[in-house]
Amino acid sequence: MTASITDVARAGGVSASTVSRALRGRPGVSAEVRDRIVALAAQLGYTASRSASSLASGRTYTIGVLVPYVGRWFFGTVLDAAERVFSAAGYDVLLYNLGSPETRKRFFTRLPVRKRVDALLTLLIPDEEESAALRSLGVPLVTTVGGPRPGFTVVGIDDRAGTESAVRHLVNLGHRRIGMISGASGPLHWTTPIERRNAYLDVLAAAGIDHDPTLEADGDYTVEGGERAMTELLAAARPPTAVFAQSDEMAMGALRALRRHRLKVPEDVSVVGFDDHELADVVGLTTVAQPVAEQGAEAARLLLRRMDEPDAEPPAAQVQMPIRLVLRETTAPPHPRGPQ
Amino acid sequence: MTASITDVARAGGVSASTVSRALRGRPGVSAEVRDRIVALAAQLGYTASRSASSLASGRTYTIGVLVPYVGRWFFGTVLDAAERVFSAAGYDVLLYNLGSPETRKRFFTRLPVRKRVDALLTLLIPDEEESAALRSLGVPLVTTVGGPRPGFTVVGIDDRAGTESAVRHLVNLGHRRIGMISGASGPLHWTTPIERRNAYLDVLAAAGIDHDPTLEADGDYTVEGGERAMTELLAAARPPTAVFAQSDEMAMGALRALRRHRLKVPEDVSVVGFDDHELADVVGLTTVAQPVAEQGAEAARLLLRRMDEPDAEPPAAQVQMPIRLVLRETTAPPHPRGPQ
DNA sequence: GATCTGAACGCAAACGCTTGCGCAACAGGG
DNA sequence: CCCTGTTGCGCAAGCGTTTGCGTTCAGATC
Structure with missing residues (x-):
C-alpha cells in the first residue's frame, strides 16, 4: 500500500500533526522540520488521502x-x-x-x-x-x-444585443422575409431562446416588418435540428430570403439543408449564426461572436x-461578456427575385 | 447541517451499522427494518458522505x-x-x-x-x-x-486500415502528388500519427509513387494547424493535387487555407480527412469514419x-472498432493541369 | 533567578462511515 | 430438552486525516 501520514511521521521522528501542518504550510512548525518533512514526503511518495482529509476538515477540494x-x-x-x-x-x-x-x-x-x-x-x-x-x-x-x-x-x-446586431444586419442588407431557427423546445425555464426571440421580434417590428409565424422553426440546438428546421422553412408558402439561427450548429445544419436544396448561400438565402463556433470560419459563416x-x-x-x-x-x-458581429460570407443583399 | 447516519439510526431506533447495511442492500437486515430505514432516510434527505464511506471501505465509487x-x-x-x-x-x-x-x-x-x-x-x-x-x-x-x-x-x-482506405482512394482517383497533414509534433510515444504515416507511405510505395518529404506538414491536430500546414504545402515547389489530413479538424483548416488561396476543392485540390466529425457532412468532407x-x-x-x-x-x-471511408464532395480526379 | 511569553510540537478527539465479530433469539433436528 | 445452525442486530475498532488544546522549552523581562 501507499504511505500514510503516520509512516511519514515515524520516518521523520515527529508526530502526524506536525507532518500535516508541515505539508500544508500551516504555522507551528519550524523551518528546518518543515523542509525535512517535505523532502521526506516527496521521497516516500506520500500524498494525503483526499477522503480522509475531507472527512476531517470538511473541505473536499x-x-x-x-x-x-x-x-x-x-x-x-x-x-x-x-x-x-x-x-x-x-x-x-x-x-x-x-x-x-x-x-x-x-x-x-x-x-x-x-x-x-x-x-x-x-x-x-x-x-x-x-x-x-x-x-x-x-x-x-x-x-x-x-x-x-x-x-x-x-x-x-447580452443575448438581446447579440440577436439585435444579427437581425439588424439582415434588415440593413435589405431583407424583409427573415426567418429564425430557435431552440424553443427546450425546458421552459431556459430564457436564452426566449430572449433571443423577443429581440428578433423587436427588430422586425422596428423595421416595420410584419411577423410571419411560418418563418420560425425549432432547431433543437443541433446540426440535425437546424437542417430539419431549414427544410421546414423552405417548405413555407413564402420562404425566407435570410435566416437567423440561434446557434452556429443550427446554422450549419441550415447550410446543409440549403445545399441539399441546391440553393446558393448567400445569393439565394443569407444565413447568420450565433456563437462563433470554432468551425464557423471554415464555412464562412457570419455570426455573433461570444467569448x-x-x-x-x-x-x-x-x-x-x-x-x-x-x-x-x-x-x-x-x-x-462582450459580443460582436463577425461578418463573413453567408450574408448578402437579397436576390432580386428571391429564392427558387 | 445535513443528516448523518447516526441521526437516521437514532430516528429509526436502530444502530448505525443496521442503517448502513439496509441502505446498501447488504444482508443481515430483515425486510421490514430495511424498508423502514430506506423510507426514513429518504424522508430525512440522508445521503452517505462519500469521504467517510470511501475512507472506511476503500471504495470511492x-x-x-x-x-x-x-x-x-x-x-x-x-x-x-x-x-x-x-x-x-x-x-x-x-x-x-x-x-x-x-x-x-x-x-x-x-x-x-x-x-x-x-x-x-x-x-x-x-x-x-x-x-x-x-x-x-x-x-x-x-x-x-x-x-x-x-x-x-x-x-x-485500425489506424492503418483507415489510412490506407483514404490514401488509396486518392491514388485510385489518379492522384500522384498526395500530401499529408499529420500531428507529428505530439509526444513521441503517441503511435497514432506514426501508424498513419507508415500506412500512407506504404500505399504510396505500393502505387509506385516516390515519397516527397516536402509534401508532409504538421497540423498539430487543430484547425489552425491544418490551415498552416496546408499553406506550407502550397508553398512547395510542386504542390500536391490531393491531401490526406489525419483529422477532420486539420482537414477543415486545410479547406480554409485553400479558400484563402482561391483554390477550388475538389477541382484544384482534393482533401480527405479522418474521424467523420459532426460537421464533416456540412462542409462535404470526404473522410474516414470511426465510431x-x-x-x-x-x-x-x-x-x-x-x-x-x-x-x-x-x-x-x-x-x-470498425471504420469506413465516407465519400463526399472534397475528392475528385486531379485537374489535368494541376493547381495554379 | 523567578516569571512570563511565545514558538514548536505532541496528544487525542473528532469526522462519518464500514465491517468483523459477538451475542441474543429463535428454529429445527436428534 | 439439549445442541447446533441460522438470522438479525449491536459493539467497537478501524479508515487517515485535521485541529483544539496542553506541554515543553528557550529566550526575554523584571
Missing part, C-alpha cells in the same frame, strides 16, 4: 460541474477553460453530464454532490425546484448562460473568489 | 477520466458517451484535463487520483513512466487511442466489467 452535453462545442469549450482554472488552483472537478431528462432528474433527487464538493458550476439552467436543491447544498454557486437567479452568480452575454472559453474561465475564477470569502450573503452578481 | 483536450470534438464526444455509462452504473466521474505539458506533468507527479478513484479511463497515451505511475494505483485501466500497453485494456480503431461515441461507451463498459472481476491478471485486451 473538489468542484462539481454540471453540463447538459459535454460533446457540444459550446459546453466542451466552457468546461475546458473552467477546468484549467480549477486545476491550477488545486481543485479537482467532478463532472456530471445531465443531458437526458432521466439523468437530470436522478441527479437532482439523489444529489450525489452533497458533501462531495466545495462549490458548484452549472452550465445549465436549473428550474426553481432544482435551484432550491442546489442552494440547499450550502456551497457557492455560479452558472453560465441564463438570467439572474437568487443565490447564483451568473456570467453570460466562450473566457466565459468558462471567468465563471471559474468567480467561483474561486466566492469560496475564498465565505460571506453569508451571496452577491447574486451578473457578469456580462 | 468514482472513476477518473484523463483527457488531453475536453474542448476538442473527438474527446468531448468520447467523454460524453463514457460519462453516460458510468453515471448509469452509479459512478461519479472525476475529470482531468491534461492538455498542457505542465498540467500533465503535475498530474503525474502528484497523482491526485490516488485513493480517489476505483478505476481510470485515459483518453491519452501515457508514456512508459506515466503508465507505470498509473499502474501503481492498483486500479483497472482502460485507454482509447493508441497501441497495446501492459496493464491497459485499449479500445481503438467515436461508441468507443467511449465501449471503453466505459469494459472498465466496469474489469472492476467487477478483480482478477489479478489484467487482460491487456485490445478492442477494435
